[in-house]
Amino acid sequence: MAKFVSCRKCHNKARLSGYISTIGLDGYEKYIECECHIKWRKDRDISIRLSSSGLSQSDLDYTLNQYVGTKSRDELSKLEKYVSDFGKYSSEVLYFFGPNGTQKTTLAKWAGSQLLSQGKTVQYILMQNLVKALTTLDDEEREDKVRKYYDCDLLIIDEVFDKNKITLFKSGFQIPFLDQFIRDRIDTYKKGLILISNKPISEIDREGFGYSLQDFIERRVILKKTQFNFEDNYMSGINIKNIQGVFD
Numbered sequence: 001m002a003k004f005v006s007c008r009k010c011h012n013k014a015r016l017s018g019y020i021s022t023i024g025l026d027g028y029e030k031y032i033e034c035e036c037h038i039k040w041r042k043d044r045d046i047s048i049r050l051s052s053s054g055l056s057q058s059d060l061d062y063t064l065n066q067y068v069g070t071k072s073r074d075e076l077s078k079l080e081k082y083v084s085d086f087g088k089y090s091s092e093v094l095y096f097f098g099p100n101g102t103q104k105t106t107l108a109k110w111a112g113s114q115l116l117s118q119g120k121t122v123q124y125i126l127m128q129n130l131v132k133a134l135t136t137l138d139d140e141e142r143e144d145k146v147r148k149y150y151d152c153d154l155l156i157i158d159e160v161f162d163k164n165k166i167t168l169f170k171s172g173f174q175i176p177f178l179d180q181f182i183r184d185r186i187d188t189y190k191k192g193l194i195l196i197s198n199k200p201i202s203e204i205d206r207e208g209f210g211y212s213l214q215d216f217i218e219r220r221v222i223l224k225k226t227q228f229n230f231e232d233n234y235m236s237g238i239n240i241k242n243i244q245g246v247f248d
Contacts, residue, residue: 010034049116053152054124059106060113067103069232078228079107083114090153091190095221097197098230104196107230108156111194120153127160127178128167134177150185154192161199163207172208179213186220201227 010020018037024030050056064076082089096104112122133145149155159165168174185191199207201221204214221227 004037004040007034007036010037046117050113053112053116053122055109055113055116055122059109060117062106062110062113064107064110067107067232068234069103069236071231072098072102072229075228075230076107079111083111086115086118086120086154086192090192091186092192092224092226093186093217093220094192094194095197095201095217095227096194096230097200097227099233100198101233101235102230103232103234104228104230105158106234108158108194108196112154112156115154121151122154122156123149123152124156124158125149126158126165127162128165130157130181131166131174131178134181135174146181149181150189150191152191154194155185156194156196158196160195160197161204161207161209162197168208172210175208175210175213179210179216182213183216 004018006017010018015021016031018034018040019031020034021029022032046060047057050060064080067073067076082092082094096108098104109124112124116122130146130149133149134142136142136145182193185193195217201214201217204217205211
C-alpha cells in the first residue's frame with residue numbers, strides 16, 4: 001500500500017497528517033480525520049487482510065461482468081446471492097466443479113474478497129498445503145498452522161480431491177486428518193466452506209480420499225443442491241490473435 005498523501009483539505013491544516021485542526025464549541029482545539037485519510041486507512045486495512053488471507057487486490061477488483069461465457073450464468077446469480085446474504089448461507093458447503101480453465105478459482109476468490117471487504121474473515125489455501133499443515137508431526141506447530149483455517153468465516157480450498165495434485169502416501173495416514181478437519185469445520189464450527197475441483201464428488205473415493213469423506217460431502221452438497229457446475233472455458237472467449245504480447 002502506497003504511503004498516505006494528504007489532500008487539499010488536510011494538507012498543512014494540522015500537525016498530524018490526514019487530520020484537520022478545528023476549534024470545538026468548548027474552545028479547545030481538536031482534530032477531525034479527513035475523508036481521504038479514512039479511505040486510505042480502510043484501503044490499507046483491506047490490502048493487509050487480503051494478503052494474510054491468501055487473496056489479492058486483483059481478486060477484489062474483479063467484477064462478474066468480466067466473466068467469460070454464457071453456459072454457467074445461472075451459477076453466477078447463485079454466487080451473488082450467496083455473497084449478498086452470507087448470514088443465511090454462512091454454514092453451507094459449496095462445491096465448485098468443472099474442467100480446468102472454467103474460472104472456478106477466480107469466482108471463488110471474488111466471493112472471498114467481497115466478504116472480506118464486508119468485514120468477514122477469509123482464508124484461501126490449496127488442499128496440498130492444507131494436508132501438509134494438518135499432518136505436521138509436532139502438535140503445537142500443527143495447532144499454530146491450522147488454527148486460522150478452523151476459525152475463519154469462509155475457507156476456500158482449491159484443487160481438492162485430485163490425486164495428481166495432492167501427494168498421498170500409500171499408508172493413507174493423511175486421510176483421517178483431512179477427514180476430521182472437514183467434519184469439524186462443517187459440523188462443529190459450522191463455518192462456510194468452498195471446495196474447488198475438476199473432479200466430480202462421485203470420484204472422491206476413486207481418487208484415494210476414501211468413501212467416508214465422499215459420502216459426507218455428497219450428503220452436504222448434493223442433497224442441499226450447493227454444487228456449482230462451471231462449463232465456460234476462459235480461453236474460448238479470447239481472440240489470441242488480437243492480444244498484445246509482451247514483445248509486440
